[in-house]
Amino acid sequence: MGTTWSVNAVLPPKADDAAVERGIQAQVDTVVAQMSTYETNSDLSRFNRAAAGTWQVLPAEFYGVLRYALSLAKDSGGAYDPTVGPLVNLWGFGPDKRPHDAPDAAALAAAKARVGWQRIQLDDAGHRALQPGGVYVDLSSVAKGFGVDQVARFLDRQGVHDYLVEVGGELRAHGSKPDGTPWHVGIERPGAASGAVDNVDEVGRIVSLHDKAIATSGDYRHFFETGGRFYSHHIDPRTGYPVAHKVASVSILADDCMHADSLGTTMTVLGPDEGMAYAKQHDVAVLFVLYKDDGTFEERMSPAFAKAVR
The missing domain is CATH 1.10.3980.10 (ApbE-like superfamily)
Structure with a gap:
């Protein structure tokens, strides 16, 4: 998938660490073999x-x-x-x-x-x-989240009850850390350098994951500028053009990462107004971070997101 995975887990007594790691790798390898646009034989x-x-x-x-x-x-x-x-x-x-x-x-x-x-x-x-002819399916906005879920399901089958799974920055947690506290994840500030979420000043918000998944979509890494215009990698299928509204990032909390991943793309395309209306109608937990004219950011969260982070 062009990215990395990591798992923090409390393994059962006598668990074979190497076997668990091989099993995790097998899950993500299967997703790549089936759903990658980059692999010509998928x-x-x-x-x-x-x-x-x-x-x-x-x-x-x-x-x-x-x-x-x-x-x-x-x-x-x-x-x-x-x-x-x-x-x-x-x-x-x-x-x-x-x-x-x-x-x-x-x-x-x-x-x-x-x-x-x-x-x-x-x-x-x-x-x-x-x-039907000429159709080119791209599952990049959902396959990574599905991969997270597949790893989580594998760990469940291995009797692992406490874990935090991450693939390319999308996460799903179950149980708690060894000290009994929840898994805490940081939502990075838009514009933060890749990997800088480890630095507190690059974190916009910290969320405790209680048997939930979270995915964040942003336009600040994958874009280009030409002719004085900024083009995001998020394409609106309805118009054929990159989205042009002021969404810097979208974070989705959901029961599984497949939904979180794909809904993040959906909210980004819909934008803060149409997207918030959709979120309220469908009880989607979404956090929009919007660009302001003065160079700062504004947060808008749906009722479901506000309830989840209270």
């Missing part, structure tokens, strides 16, 4: 290359994630869309190392014509998905 890449009109049998994990992603796309009115891949690639944020530049109108129209979650049909009985 099941996702195979689906994206498949001929038009063919039904593709998908592994159970991949099928379940795709099914959830399509349901969120429908529920969000297309603000979240797993078929956004052609636009992500066109703007230079995909695996093909395309140069960062604003595309011309013709290229944008061609890519946008390939986007549309409604074009994918599913067959639950056969775990199959229809490739």
Whole structure:
């Protein structure tokens, strides 16, 4: 996934540390093998290359994630869309190392014509998905969170009851630390240097995770500027353009990391007003950090987030 993982865990007596570590690695390796756009031999890449009109049998994990992603796309009115891949690639944020530049109108129209979650049909009985032709699925906004959940489920099966799992900065906790206190995680301040969350002055807020997951999406690491304009890596599938509102970062608290991950992208695309309305309607725990004109930041949190961090 182009990132790292870490696990803090209280292992049972006589547990084989090396075996647990191998098991964790196997979980994330499986997600990469199934859902990576960067691996040409992944099941996702195979689906994206498949001929038009063919039904593709998908592994159970991949099928379940795709099914959830399509349901969120429908529920969000297309603000979240797993078929956004052609636009992500066109703007230079995909695996093909395309140069960062604003595309011309013709290229944008061609890519946008390939986007549309409604074009994918599913067959639950056969775990199959229809490739209608030209559809390029990108699960980068949900697969990492799913990987966190897979590691958590593996630890549960191993009898590990107290852990904090992290993949690329997205986290899920269960139980408590050895001293009985909750797992505390820091939400980094927008603009903080990578890894600087270890420094207190780079932390915007500290959250205690009580059997919850948290994911934070920000625009301050993956972006480019050209012609005096700033372009975020978050693409609005409805318009074909990077989001243009004043969202610096979005943090989501949820029961599992798959939901936290994907809802973070959804809220970022919807923006603070439409997103907050969605959050209130669907009881989403979201924290928006917004840019202000004077260079400072403003926090806005949904009622569910405020209740969770009291």
